Amino acid sequence: MDETWRGYSAAHAFRTGGREEVRSALLAARTRTLLLADAYADALAATSFKVPRQPTLNPPLWEWGHVGWFQEWWVARNRERARGVECVPDHPRAASLMPEADALYDSSRIEHARRWELALPDAAGTRDWLAATLATTLSALNETGVDAGDDELYFFRLVTLHEEMHAEAACYMARTLGIPLPAEAYSSPSAAVTESELLKIPAQEFVAGWQGSGFAFDNELGSVRVQLAAFEIDAQPLSRRSWAAFEEAGGYSERRWWDDAGWGWLRQHGIPQRRAGAPHDGIAMHLNAFEADAWCRWAGRRLPTEFEWECAALTAPGFRWGHVWEWTSSRFEPYPGFVPHPYRDYSAPWFGTRRVLRGASAATSRALAHPRYRNFFEPHRSDILAGFRTCA
Numbered sequence: 084m085d086e087t088w089r090g091y092s093a094a095h096a097f098r099t100g101g102r103e104e105v106r107s108a109l110l111a112a113r114t115r116t117l118l119l120a121d122a123y124a125d126a127l128a129a130t131s132f133k134v135p136r137q138p139t140l141n142p143p144l145w146e147w148g149h150v151g152w153f154q155e156w157w158v159a160r161n162r163e164r165a166r167g168v169e170c171v172p173d174h175p176r177a178a179s180l181m182p183e184a185d186a187l188y189d190s191s192r193i194e195h196a197r198r199w200e201l202a203l204p205d206a207a208g209t210r211d212w213l214a215a216t217l218a219t220t221l222s223a224l225n226e227t228g229v230d231a232g233d234d235e236l237y238f239f240r241l242v243t244l245h246e247e248m249h250a251e252a253a254c255y256m257a258r259t260l261g262i263p264l265p266a267e268a269y270s271s272p273s274a275a276v277t278e279s280e281l282l283k284i285p286a287q288e289f290v291a292g293w294q295g296s297g298f299a300f301d302n303e304l305g306s307v308r309v310q311l312a313a314f315e316i317d318a319q320p321l322s323r324r325s326w327a328a329f330e331e332a333g334g335y336s337e338r339r340w341w342d343d344a345g346w347g348w349l350r351q352h353g354i355p356q357r358r359a360g361a362p363h364d365g366i367a368m369h370l371n372a373f374e375a376d377a378w379c380r381w382a383g384r385r386l387p388t389e390f391e392w393e394c395a396a397l398t399a400p401g402f403r404w405g406h407v408w409e410w411t412s413s414r415f416e417p418y419p420g421f422v423p424h425p426y427r428d429y430s431a432p433w434f435g436t437r438r439v440l441r442g443a444s445a446a447t448s449r450a451l452a453h454p455r456y457r458n459f460f461e462p463h464r465s466d467i468l469a470g471f472r473t474c475a
Contacts (some may be wrong), residue, residue: 123257344373
């Protein structure tokens with residue numbers, strides 16, 4: 084198996100490692116959060132961190148405050164922390180260090196549009212809040228003991244990955260807002276593109292989903308046995324040059340390449356201008372699922388299912404991933420026997436409304452980049468670092 088320049092050894096070590104691996108990842112996540120906060124402060128401090136109200140953004144001070152709140156809610160304030168996934172999520176919590184924290188930062192109760200109306204702490208107060216909640220988290224982690232098991236470490240792993248997800252979202256937001264970020268905000272360099280190559284995957288019974296001990300998200304759990312017919316899959320995601328051929332052939336103007344949902348999106352929003360003049364090298368990105376589907380119809384190809392992608396990533400030498408999130412043809416649905424974990428809002432509310440992406444991007448933490456991980460977004464989203472690869 085070719086784990087590529089990126090691999091997933093860091094993610095596997097984090098999911099299965101002990102207390103010290105978790106501590107290291109937790110501190111790395113916070114270092115990245117503060118690095119991003121500095122970049123936002125350089126660009127937005129003069130305007131009190133105000134950003135436009137739109138679906139793909141959050142007020143930056145709310146975003147960082149929520150990270151601290153989530154950490155405190157599931158660790159320091161969680162009286163059932165040691166029970167892991169058996170924790171009852173709505174049990175009475177210990178008091179917060181910030182009396183008004185739940186009213187400001189609980190994403191389950193505060194609608195997206197309301198976040199612009201809240202009386203949030205200023206930048207200095209938000210940083211103090213982040214430091215205080217991290218201190219209580221580290222204190223709780225010290226109490227677990229060096230031989231802490233998966234149940235005891237579950238919520239520490241959860242809050243670490245949650246913070247890294249918000250760091251990646253901050254990278255997307257920065258691009259939307261035109262905020263320059265330092266190279267250290269990203270986890271990997273730009274991808275080199277080699278000549279296109281097809282990998283042959285034999286017919287097989289493939290077992291998808293997380294197996295064994297360690298941390299897993301609720302939507303990953305379950306040994307899903309899938310009968311896969313033989314297929315061919317690109318060794319890497321689509322290049323900008325290959326994408327540009329579709330544009331130059333008038334792909335956006337021909338109805339036959341688009342399904343009803345994609346054509347409706349295109350008629351409403353028009354041809355995207357974000358790639359005008361883009362160089363014809365590198366990996367194609369900032370593409371939505373409708374565009375990926377249209378390119379496949381034009382080229383006589385198709386998107387892989389999420390199980391085909393997972394199988395190829397785990398079994399095929401030469402399979403290169405980690406450059407961009409990759410759209411699949413699979414709708415985000417629960418695996419058989421799905422049981423929600425205590426953070427109820429993570430998976431269940433989104434089943435049936437999102438499309439699955441696999442892989443990782445340059446903005447994805449190494450602790451998160453695992454071939455079993457299921458990312459999911461609405462198919463029209465193109466602000467994320469997403470591209471695709473195809474199958475025959």
